[in-house]
Structure formats: structure tokens, C-alpha cells
Amino acid sequence: MIAQHPDRDQILLENVLAALGNPLRLRIVGVLADGGEHSCGSILDDISKSTLTHHWRVLRDSGVIWQRPHGRENLLSLRRDDLETRFPGLLASVCGALAGHLRNIPDGSGVEPSGPPGTRDAPARLG
Numbered sequence: 001m002i003a004q005h006p007d008r009d010q011i012l013l014e015n016v017l018a019a020l021g022n023p024l025r026l027r028i029v030g031v032l033a034d035g036g037e038h039s040c041g042s043i044l045d046d047i048s049k050s051t052l053t054h055h056w057r058v059l060r061d062s063g064v065i066w067q068r069p070h071g072r073e074n075l076l077s078l079r080r081d082d083l084e085t086r087f088p089g090l091l092a093s094v095c096g097a098l099a100g101h102l103r104n105i106p107d108g109s110g111v112e113p114s115g116p117p118g119t120r121d122a123p124a125r126l127g
Contacts, residue, residue, distance in 0.1 A: 004057070004060055004061050005060060005063070005066065005067075006061070006063045008063075008082045008086065010063070011063030011083070012063075013086075013087060015061070015062040016062050016063060016064055016083070016087065016090070018062065019058050019059050020064065020094060022055070022058075024044075024047065024051075024055055025055050025059055026094075027044060028043055028044065028056075028059065028065075028076075029059075029064065029078065029094065029095070029098065030095070030098040030099075031044070032065065032077060033095045033098065035077075035078070036077065037075040037076065037077045038075065038076050038077070039073045039074070039076075040052065040053075040056065040073050040074050040076060041073060056074070056076065063079060063083070064083070065077065065078055065079060066078075066079055078091065
């Protein structure tokens with residue numbers, strides 16, 4: 001295995017939630033949710049290789065996916081058993097929400113922007 005995989009007991013909820021907090025990474029999890037292994041190049045073909053490499057690293061380092069070498073590519077799969085042991089029901093909830101909400105959005109993010117134009121990336125104000 002690749003050295004950056006955390007052991008099961010090292011998977012932290014805040015790291016998993018941060019990894020899942022990105023629309024592109026949610027799309028990746030949605031593809032991997034079928035339970036099989038997928039080659040890196042077969043998951044999303046509309047995103048650059050360098051961008052995907054970054055997202056694979058975030059998902060792998062947080063403990064969401066396994067990544068293993070296979071020839072000239074890497075195979076990816078969800079760490080279902082580990083995540084279910086650490087955070088029962090979390091992955092099932094995320095995958096259930098993905099099945100109901102992700103659509104093919106033209107910008108490729110998989111999630112429709114919310115809020116009025118010009119405010120979509122503005123930080124929320126407290127108080």
C-alpha cells in the first residue's frame with residue numbers, strides 16, 4: 001500500500017468531513033460508491049490529471065479511500081469497512097445523499113451553486 005494511508009484508528013472525523021466538503025471529491029466518492037476498484041483515469045474524464053491527483057491525495061490522507069498501484073496507474077476504492085467502524089452510518093448517509101442530489105451540472109462540480117450571483121464564494125458572517 002501507499003505510505004500515506006492512515007491506520008483505521010488514525011482516521012479522524014474532522015479530516016473525513018473536510019475531505020468530503022468539496023464538491024469534486026463528493027463526485028469521486030459517488031463514483032466509488034459502487035464498491036469496486038476504479039483506475040484513476042476512469043473516474044472523471046472532464047478534470048485535469050493534476051487536479052485529480054490533488055483530490056486523490058486529500059481523500060487518501062484523510063482515510064476515505066484506498067489507493068494501490070496497478071501497473072502504470074493506481075486503483076481507488078472506498079474504505080467502507082474502516083469508515084463504518086470508526087463512524088457508523090456516515091458513509092451510508094453521504095452516499096444516500098449523493099444518490100438523491102448529484103446531477104450533471106455544466107460546470108462539472110456536481111453541485112449547483114447557491115445564493116445570489118456574486119455572493120456564492122463570500123464567507124458567511126456571524127452575529
